[in-house]
Amino acid sequence: MRVAVMTAPGAVHVEDRPEPRVVEPTDAVIRLAATCICGSDLWPYRGIETIDGPRPMGHEYAGIVEEIGPAVTTVRPGQFVVGSFFASDNTCEICRSGYQSSCIQREAAAPGGAQAERMRVPLADGTLVATPGMPDDDLIPSLLAASDVLGTGWFAAVAAAVGPGKTVAVVGDGAVGLLGVLAAKELGAERIIAMSRHESRQKLALEYGATDIVTTRGDAGVAEVKDLTGGLGAHSVIEAVGTQESMLQAIAATRPGGHVGYVGVTHNVTLPGMDLFFSHVHLHGGPAPVRRFLPDLIDRIWTRRIDPGKVFDLHLPLDEAAAGYRAMDQRDAIKVLLHP
């Protein structure tokens, strides 16, 4: 089968690899209906994260179960399923508290890559959620988005304690930030300030429910958010970048007693204790426990209440994965969907 492999920074190609098969009794094998390229795939692509040898890429997936191990009971061949980038048993105490991405049995959900025709998913019972039936084709991008970027934006909004009456600021206009806007809207936010300097992304942010756009960043961006909030800062701030600048911007844009939900993978970030202490913010985030939200998100997609699939502004055949990486690296595309 075909799978996208990264061999060095900037070097992605699609090659033939052996078909995945059930290894553990708790495994499932799925045929992907769609997969995609993640902002986090750009870290190794840009050489910021090192690669030790050829790495099969991708961790976002939606597709049809083809085979299950003998211990699997909750999904069966023929069902359409969505799962998170982390496999989880969904039964341990940590999973039951809603933190499946820190499951005591946590492992990568796509050990052989998900930018592929087929993939093996460990802990299938705990990891996969079946849709109510076979989805219409136009729902597939949105179901795929639920696998990571929607679930991550949603977690950021929940971690930032978004709710009715709240003013929310969103730092980062990538797919996660944009879906953070959508989540904030769905969760009842009164006002949503999207921080973005890119017109096409501003447009989607407004479509998803943003009420204000701030085009500055850093101290100037913070000052603008404060101006919009009576000098106090936002109640809730979603951080969806993961740099030192974006984290400090998110904390400074939050009012005392407010909440920062951070989901950008924090590369080379160190938070100064005194600033954090006197900021008086709540800080919560980390790898999104997407599994917690999947049933609800699938329902919202299935009933066509939300359309997160719009973040895929470039669709390519899997074999053209390299072009997809280039487009995302150069910010020509927000997010690239790959058809296996």
Added chain:
Amino acid sequence: MRVAVMTAPGAVHVEDRPEPRVVEPTDAVIRLAATCICGSDLWPYRGIETIDGPRPMGHEYAGIVEEIGPAVTTVRPGQFVVGSFFASDNTCEICRSGYQSSCIQREAAAPGGAQAERMRVPLADGTLVATPGMPDDDLIPSLLAASDVLGTGWFAAVAAAVGPGKTVAVVGDGAVGLLGVLAAKELGAERIIAMSRHESRQKLALEYGATDIVTTRGDAGVAEVKDLTGGLGAHSVIEAVGTQESMLQAIAATRPGGHVGYVGVTHNVTLPGMDLFFSHVHLHGGPAPVRRFLPDLIDRIWTRRIDPGKVFDLHLPLDEAAAGYRAMDQRDAIKVLLHP
């Protein structure tokens, strides 16, 4: 009147200064029934925080109102009152959300020092809370504790989301940590792990409701907390020290999805982003909004449900403040009460 003044690291003396008087119409002047030395007073005493000229010391107070400004309406001369170390209007949006220590009008509550016979309190209406009547003498240490250490320990417990069924770990066995134990007990914690290497402090921790004592710290302390919690870590961790080691110990001792409440003033702390990201903890803290809790805390003290005043294991006349600083610096005393 007499007031304790620090002139250099290690140098505290008590001198005569002019009587405080009402300056702003919102001020009150109180005669102190008791005052005390704070762990945070040791930062300049030890030379870790610099002093620019002689500094009148102290910010914890309980006493009788002697004079009020013409705009003061909620307290009157003759009442016994307790207040927080930060003055607050208690009417702004930040105060109303429970973060009075970040009030938009915030200022020091004891600009002329509280280790004194009398003090001026700004924003008296928002800052001071009157007791139901004149307290018995034996209640005064507890009411004084409410002014800072009890309120701070209580906030740490609330910030750490302590509640029924929870396992709580407390990092730090100073007065704030010990009163964090008391707060955790009052808030319904099922199990309270006090981390302490000092026998007298362990004893008070047990009296206040600790169920387990851990005498190790750093990685070994974290391992012991994990051993006591099925390998997962505590649900709630109170951080009451404020060093790099104690913050990392608190974060590492918390289970994914758990809460760290930190109130130790974070000197020279920098939090590594990746560790925080994958810890999956909620982090909240800062200068305790003691005012939020004062009515409740005064009620618990007045009805003799709690006895936080026990943390004062050395009582001295105000004129012997220097001996009090020495005792706390050398950890001969947990906390020193001064009689003006």
